[in-house]
Amino acid sequence: xxVASVPSLPFDDRGLAYGDGLFETxxxxxxxxxxxxxxxxxxxxxxxxxxxxxxxxxxxxxxxxRLGDGLQVLKLxxxxxxxxxxxxxxxxxxxxxxxxxxxxxxxxxxxKQGVRIRLCHMSLARQPRxxxxxxxxRLENVLARSEWHDPDIAEGLVTDGHGRVVEATAMxxxxxxxxxxxxxxxxxxxxxxxxxxxxxxxxxGELMIDELGVDELAGCQALWVGNSVQGLWxxxxxxxxxxxxxxxWPITATHRHLQRLAHDHLGYPAI
Amino acid sequence: xxVASVPSLPFDDRGLAYGDGLFETxxxxxxxxxxxxxxxxxxxxxxxxxxxxxxxxxxxxxxxxRLGDGLQVLKLxxxxxxxxxxxxxxxxxxxxxxxxxxxxxxxxxxxKQGVRIRLCHMSLARQPRxxxxxxxxRLENVLARSEWHDPDIAEGLVTDGHGRVVEATAMxxxxxxxxxxxxxxxxxxxxxxxxxxxxxxxxxGELMIDELGVDELAGCQALWVGNSVQGLWxxxxxxxxxxxxxxxWPITATHRHLQRLAHDHLGYPAI
Numbered sequence: 001x002x003v004a005s006v007p008s009l010p011f012d013d014r015g016l017a018y019g020d021g022l023f024e025t026x027x028x029x030x031x032x033x034x035x036x037x038x039x040x041x042x043x044x045x046x047x048x049x050x051x052x053x054x055x056x057x058x059x060x061x062x063x064x065x066r067l068g069d070g071l072q073v074l075k076l077x078x079x080x081x082x083x084x085x086x087x088x089x090x091x092x093x094x095x096x097x098x099x100x101x102x103x104x105x106x107x108x109x110x111x112k113q114g115v116r117i118r119l120c121h122m123s124l125a126r127q128p129r130x131x132x133x134x135x136x137x138r139l140e141n142v143l144a145r146s147e148w149h150d151p152d153i154a155e156g157l158v159t160d161g162h163g164r165v166v167e168a169t170a171m172x173x174x175x176x177x178x179x180x181x182x183x184x185x186x187x188x189x190x191x192x193x194x195x196x197x198x199x200x201x202x203x204x205g206e207l208m209i210d211e212l213g214v215d216e217l218a219g220c221q222a223l224w225v226g227n228s229v230q231g232l233w234x235x236x237x238x239x240x241x242x243x244x245x246x247x248x249w250p251i252t253a254t255h256r257h258l259q260r261l262a263h264d265h266l267g268y269p270a271i
Numbered sequence: 272x273x274v275a276s277v278p279s280l281p282f283d284d285r286g287l288a289y290g291d292g293l294f295e296t297x298x299x300x301x302x303x304x305x306x307x308x309x310x311x312x313x314x315x316x317x318x319x320x321x322x323x324x325x326x327x328x329x330x331x332x333x334x335x336x337r338l339g340d341g342l343q344v345l346k347l348x349x350x351x352x353x354x355x356x357x358x359x360x361x362x363x364x365x366x367x368x369x370x371x372x373x374x375x376x377x378x379x380x381x382x383k384q385g386v387r388i389r390l391c392h393m394s395l396a397r398q399p400r401x402x403x404x405x406x407x408x409r410l411e412n413v414l415a416r417s418e419w420h421d422p423d424i425a426e427g428l429v430t431d432g433h434g435r436v437v438e439a440t441a442m443x444x445x446x447x448x449x450x451x452x453x454x455x456x457x458x459x460x461x462x463x464x465x466x467x468x469x470x471x472x473x474x475x476g477e478l479m480i481d482e483l484g485v486d487e488l489a490g491c492q493a494l495w496v497g498n499s500v501q502g503l504w505x506x507x508x509x510x511x512x513x514x515x516x517x518x519x520w521p522i523t524a525t526h527r528h529l530q531r532l533a534h535d536h537l538g539y540p541a542i
Contacts, residue, residue, distance in 0.1 A: 009280060009287065011371050016280065016348065018409040019290030050410070051417060077287065087409065087416035087440055100282050125396030130410055137408030138289040138358065139321070139401055145358035146322060169358055 013096060015079025018087065019137030021095075022046040026074040027229045027266065028101065031067050033074065034266055035228050038196035043078065045194075046133035052080050052095055063099045073104040073229055077136070106230055111259065111271050114236035114251050115154035117168065117225060119214070120144040121241050123161035126190040134193050145169040147241075154233060155225050157217075160191055165212050171225040172198040174232075175212060176254060178221065183258050184210035197228040197262060206261045218247035222254045232262035284367060286350025289358065290408030292366075293317040297345040298500045298537065299372065302338050304345065305537055306499050309467035314349065316465075317404035323351050323366055334370045344375040344500055348407070377501055382530065382542050385507035385522050386425035388439065388496060390485070391415040392512050394432035397461035405464050416440040418512075425504060426496050428488075431462055436483050442496040443469040445503075446483060447525060449492065454529050455481035468499040468533060477532045489518035493525045503533040 015021035024043055027034040040060060047054040055078060063074060077098040083090045122144040130137070144158050155168040166186055167173050172195040176183045185198055187209045201207045217223070217238060226232035234255040238247045249255075260270040286292035295314055298305040311331060318325040326349060334345060348369040354361045393415040401408075415429050426439040437457055438444050443466040447454045456469055458480045472478045488494070488509060497503035505526040509518045520526075531541040 009282075011280075011348070011369055013287070014413075016284070016287045016350075017294070017407065018413050019407060020410060020413050023288070050414070077282070079287075087412045089413065089417055091420075098282055122400060125398035127396035127411065129393060129414060135410055136288065136290060137410040139291060139406055139408040140398065141358045142285075142289050142291050142360065143321070143400060146360055149362075 009079075009096065009098065010082060012082045012084070013079050014081065014083045014089070015077060015096070015136055017083070019135060020050070020089070021052070021077060021079030021136045022050070023078070023134055023136055024076045025229055026076065027104070028064065028067055028072045028074050029267055030069045031064055033064055035196045035200055038199050038228075042134060042194060042196060042199075043076070046135060049130070049133050050080070050135065051089070052078070053093060055095065055097055059097060063097075067101050071104045072101045074099060074101045079136070104229070106268065110154060110233045111231060111268075114234035114255070115225070116152055116237040116239065117155040117157055117235055118148060118153050118239040118243070119241050119246065120147050120156040120158050120169070122147065123159045124166055124191040126160055126162070128190055131191050132188050132194040141169050153239070157238070159214055163213050163215070165214060165217060166192040168225040171195070171227045171230070174207065174224040174226065174258065175220040176222040177212070177216065177219070180208060180210055183207050183222070183224075184212070186211060195227050197226055197232075197265065200265045201262060204261070204265075206258070220247070222249060222252065222258075223247075224255065224258060226262055228266060231266055231268045232259045234259065280367065280369065281353060283353045283355070284350050285352065285354045285360070286348065286367070286407055288354070290406060291321070291360070292323070292348060292350030292407045293321070294349070294405055294407055295347045296500055297347065298375070299335065299338055299343045299345050300538055301340050302335055304335055306467045306471055309470050309499075313405060313465060313467060313470075314347070317406060320401070320404050321351070321406065322360070323349070324364055326366065326368055330368060334368075338372050342375045342377075343372045345370060345372045350407070375500070377539065381425060381504045382502060382539075385505035385526070386496070387423055387508040387510065388426040388428055388506050389419060389424050389510040389514070390512050390517070391418050391427040391429050391440070393418065394430045395437055395462040397431055397433070399461055402462050403459050403465040412440050424510070428509070430485055434484050434486070436485060436488060437463040439496040442466070442498045442501070445478065445495040445497065445529065446491045447493040448483070448487065448490070451479060451481055454478050454493070454495075455483070457482060466498050468497055468503075468536065471536045472533060475532070475536075477529070491518070493520060493523065494518075495526065495529060497533055499537060502537055502539045503530045505530065
């Protein structure tokens, strides 16, 4: 059953007009939001960056109170609220919080067998002022995700147009290379979204920040994509933008190790 | 009186979720849309770029049929419609058209006395895949327009982060310099919106495409900002990002000449 807040919003909401708002996609287990503190921190960071008055903790916690048992995905949308014609934000904004929860099951086959991903043509523009936050102006992600329809391809890798990998269209990227002693993920200071799974793993010292060139991708010892809803997927095959194989990897203990650390944070099983 | 289509939209509309849609802001005089063909062309270009099924001409023309006499601004919003969670567009999209018309009066004092503008800190990221179209993912414009509250500052100039001027936050930019025989405007191939007033003037041979460095701005013979709703405003003072004067210009016959050409296209008076 889908549980939701008031399901419609007015024409003049700036979230609709300009993408002027933030969202969070949260895994909820038996009414408990997983990585809730990390989601709230990112939402608060977004409010600061966009200068939108922050929602109260009570208001956010209240979205969880009506959710029942089992696994669900809670999508929160927090917009600047109504505004007149024109880009200038209203002097006194009245933000709106919308939410919707839907039942969810993770794709366990992808945990076990790993996934095939591809490199996208679409690259993310470097815009440090908007990097990291989960704002609603996400056409770059939409265009990147539009590049393939093959259901066997689980994700697309996007670069920053300067030869650096950034993330997958809806997941963060992790790799192990010979140049660093532990799995790495990009800094996302120019573009990309600071995923909550990535964050909790960085905070736990399970990952470090590094850079990776597109040309170094195929030489990695291991590659993963993941987020706080789906968990961590080992990458077993990477294609280039034309569908040619760039790299293939058997799943090893290295993959399972990082997967176990990630799934511990999410309450998902080790594989 | 505000006249509008159904005033609310569902939670899962991708226009809200991701800025996955287009808009047009159209001057309507006595029920006739000014530069209607140019607005429709840009909307169709946007549909092509985003791969959204285009609306029919009849559907668009019908938005004008309920508008009464006098000047109004018609805002059209055209989204990809509903979609599931995730960036992938639905295989068969059912786009939604929303619109709202509000009475309008141009700011005639700005036509006559010109305006003061400022350079924005916020710069536009170069994203050629989204350049030109009037999509709804416009947080860069929102942040640029948030930089000042002084009502005496009419607009803000944004650059592309590579030292080139692009546009004003909600208007195009025009200048006359000693290096070209006629007024110029940037190409907008990397970022910015292809304004309809700019387009009709280019098509009429009243403007040419050129580049302008931020450091050359103050040396221009004349500077204007304008769009199809407000008309053309001569710039009499340009401030830098800290509010220091970069350039001042008396209004000359050169300003009035381009203004007359622009206003002819819009049915506005010469000044």
